[in-house]
Amino acid sequence: MTAETIYALSSGRGRSGVAVIRLSGPAAWAIAGAMIGRTPEHRRIMRCDLTDPESGELLDNSLCLGFQGPGSFTGEDVVEFHVHGGLAVIAGVMGVLGRQAALRMAEPGEFTRRAFENGRMDLTGAEAIGDLIDAETDAQRRQALRQGGGALARLCEEWRDRLMAALAHWEAALDFSDEELPEDLERATHLAVMALRKEITSHLSDDGVGERLRDGLRLVIIGPPNAGKSSLLNALAARDVAIVADTVGTTRDVLEVHLDLGGYPVIVADTAGLRESEEPVEREGIRRARQRAIEADMRLAVFEATEWPAAWPAFSELLTGNCIIAVNKIDLKAPPLKSGPDGVAVHGVSARTGAGMGGLLKAIGDAAAASLQAGAMPVITRARHREALSACADALAAFEARADRLDHPEIAGEDLRISVRALARITGRVDVEDLLDVIFRDFCIGK
Secondary structure, three states: OOOOEEEEEOOOOOOOOEEEEEEEOOOHHHHHHHHHOOOOOEOOEEEEEEEOOOOOOEEEEEEEEEEOOOOOOOOOOEEEEEEEOOHHHHHHHHHHHHOOOOEEEOOOOHHHHHHHHOOOOOHHHHHHHHHHHHOOOHHHHHHHHHHHOOHHHHHHHHHHHHHHHHHHHHHHHHHOOOOOOOOOHHHHHHHHHHHHHHHHHHHHOOOOHHHHHHHOEEEEEEOOOOOOHHHHHHHHHOOOOOOOOOOOOOOOOOEEEEEEEOOEEEEEEEOOOOOOOOOHHHHHHHHHHHHHHHHOOEEEEEEEHHHOOOOHHHHHHHOOOOEEEEEEOOOOOOOOOOOOOOOOEEEEOOOOOOOOHHHHHHHHHHHHHHHHOOOOOOOOOOHHHHHHHHHHHHHHHHHHHHHHHOOOHHHHHHHHHHHHHHHHHHHOOOOOHHHHHHHHHHHOOOO
């Protein structure tokens, strides 16, 4: 444990009904006792007068909660003051804490870092706290809670245990060949590694569902000029996000807005109207629009009712995959809505009157849900998880190649070590003693 005691405002800044100020470290209880006039009690809420221990000035009528380490969030002695959330109250309490020689202000994320360093959570749990704080939709909240509950950590720990066993058996077969070991141990280890690599490779083939849910599904609005794309974006956002004008080429750059559609995070991008143009700025906007459409997870193609269905063939290369068509301005004309490309849903809407917008919103939400629907297995939510698993799978593939050729078995053992280290990077757990534990437990070498 560190010798330093830290403090910080743990609730959001600004005026509120209640603010939480947290202390963690060996001096937390002594300082809290001096400020409330008695010793805090473990896991008990105490109503108290919070005072300046030097002047005796009353700072607030507050609540005090104490958590003795290691049974606390950080694993250290922790005290929380629940004070009234006025700016003057917060400033007064923080000012008194700042004058205490035994305290220092916490660095960003330091409480959670101490929880990790003191074994209260693994790295995926720490990341889940950040994801839960940043969650803007129900789906993001559910994913963060599942991650915080240890779903990915448990899966990685299971894989790690199997890898440690494989490594221990492989090394035992090499180093203790004169002992009474199970027959064909190398072959059994090879088969176990093959099965594990297939599982990890299969898990990597998830189309990035976890990352996309965490960051938001990218939906790009495309279509010809003056089809009402910006008006439709404003209608989806229920506010004026984009400038709307009758002038062709009003939208030059890509404009993004983050929306919650059906409980799923969707980043909607309005783009320049797609047409041939000689004007340099508009031409660059059109290039960016096409590039965004190609890279997008979903496309919402918008056409004007008076130009439908004649307009869609010019955009056929973009109306593929996860695409929805909105025929706008149906208040001016009622177009046929079954004339779109095969498999692409067509919705008649009016951004001006709101007609058909409910059905379009539901269709986008349903498509987002289908794209971001995770299976039973825990999802990969960050690039570093994917990189670590890929490195693990690559090392296992290298081991298999050497084992197949019976080539350099000691280097094959190092491939297994690399795979263990790569997997351990996900949870932050690296413990070499585990290898010895497996060897001596399984084989009792040397009797």
